[in-house]
Amino acid sequence: VVTRDACIARDAADELAALRNSFTLPPNMIYLLGNSLGPLPRSAPAHFQRVVQDEWGAHLIGGWNLSWYDEPTRLGERIATLIGAGPGEVVVADSTSINLMKVVYAAIEQQRSDGRILVGYEAGLFPTDIYVASSVARSVGGSAVALDIVDGELPDLPDGLGAMVLSHVDYRSGRLLGMRALTKQLHDRGVLAIWDLSHSVGALPVQLDDCEADYAVGCTYKYLNAGPGAPAFVFVRDRLLASTRVLPEGWFAHREPFAMSPSFAASDDIRRLLVGTPSVVACAGLHASLDIFDSTDIAKLRAKSLALTDLFTEVVTATSSDVDVVTPMDPDVRGSHITLRHESAYPIVRALIDRGVVCDFRAPDGMRFGFAPLYLRHVDAYDAAVAVVDVIRSETWRDPRYAMRETVT
Numbered sequence: 001v002v003t004r005d006a007c008i009a010r011d012a013a014d015e016l017a018a019l020r021n022s023f024t025l026p027p028n029m030i031y032l033l034g035n036s037l038g039p040l041p042r043s044a045p046a047h048f049q050r051v052v053q054d055e056w057g058a059h060l061i062g063g064w065n066l067s068w069y070d071e072p073t074r075l076g077e078r079i080a081t082l083i084g085a086g087p088g089e090v091v092v093a094d095s096t097s098i099n100l101m102k103v104v105y106a107a108i109e110q111q112r113s114d115g116r117i118l119v120g121y122e123a124g125l126f127p128t129d130i131y132v133a134s135s136v137a138r139s140v141g142g143s144a145v146a147l148d149i150v151d152g153e154l155p156d157l158p159d160g161l162g163a164m165v166l167s168h169v170d171y172r173s174g175r176l177l178g179m180r181a182l183t184k185q186l187h188d189r190g191v192l193a194i195w196d197l198s199h200s201v202g203a204l205p206v207q208l209d210d211c212e213a214d215y216a217v218g219c220t221y222k223y224l225n226a227g228p229g230a231p232a233f234v235f236v237r238d239r240l241l242a243s244t245r246v247l248p249e250g251w252f253a254h255r256e257p258f259a260m261s262p263s264f265a266a267s268d269d270i271r272r273l274l275v276g277t278p279s280v281v282a283c284a285g286l287h288a289s290l291d292i293f294d295s296t297d298i299a300k301l302r303a304k305s306l307a308l309t310d311l312f313t314e315v316v317t318a319t320s321s322d323v324d325v326v327t328p329m330d331p332d333v334r335g336s337h338i339t340l341r342h343e344s345a346y347p348i349v350r351a352l353i354d355r356g357v358v359c360d361f362r363a364p365d366g367m368r369f370g371f372a373p374l375y376l377r378h379v380d381a382y383d384a385a386v387a388v389v390d391v392i393r394s395e396t397w398r399d400p401r402y403a404m405r406e407t408v409t
């Protein structure tokens, strides 16, 4: 097994190591939840300060003409470079749940004239995606069906299926799906592919155009480090844009919002995916984080993420047989977090957090460890693995205070 000294040597040779200095990370903490909420970029407070003090404070409503109005598309263009999208295919707005609602509705609208009003979703999808897919399908007289993807293969698809929602990386297991093959299989059967990139964007290369994905959504507060509640993004394949109808039709999607016309006419461009006024202040955090991505390369980040998840898993499994590794270790199907299973996962996670190893619990028995390659070191992966084994072996997790549930787990 690799030694701690070898990990220190790997960090010394790591060309991405300096990127860690771009973030505020509390001392004595190994932060393994960048897959849930990324840390604060050091430059973010200055970006917030600029928007709040220099723009809002000095210009008041003039800020809209200064730069605010175009923030959704400006940020969309920046995110496009991380997800293999072209100009005019991505916009930043609302939450992932709301953006998913827009594109599921749009997809079914495209398909319903062929009698396709069923929405498929990958069994085990993040709950909000299931709720959104089901409620939108119901609202158009259809329904949503869970479909099991086994070994990267779709099952037989039901007649009447119009669209399918898939998660690129599974939030629970960390399994990565083959976007190209699955999108093609869906297209061969006349089904539109909607991808949730929340757990892949910023951690691994995504090639939406190349894979011919139809629609995609994703969070910016995870690996994109834009801050709690920062707006999400939505992607529409250029060939589908003109036929994409969005519900609700809001004034920011209007071709001429300030004509104040009582009738709606959708914008010709990606702005038709907007609804109302964007969260300008929250957008500042996303700019700060994307500046850091601009200074590096997603292929290098992916290589480091794989090295970190390999290292962590290797040390845990070589020194303990008390946990099962849920995440597939084949790099072709592995995301950027590792999930371990243990029947006492909840108190183990609480004990780890107490030791400064910040990870989380996913019911019923999962422990998630996110390895964000922008700021984590090899030695962090090593120390975290040693802590996991030690907490289990020493049974410190049996302390009754670790059994108490917190609101957010």
Ligand SMILES: Cc1ncc(COP(=O)(O)O)c(C=O)c1O
Pocket (backbone or CB within 6 Å): 095, 096, 097, 098, 126, 128, 129, 167, 171, 196, 198, 199, 219, 232
């Ligand atoms: C895969 C996935 N999709 C969607 C969401 C929900 O995003 P939001 O709360 O921004 O709507 C999350 C949140 O963690 C997620 O992990």
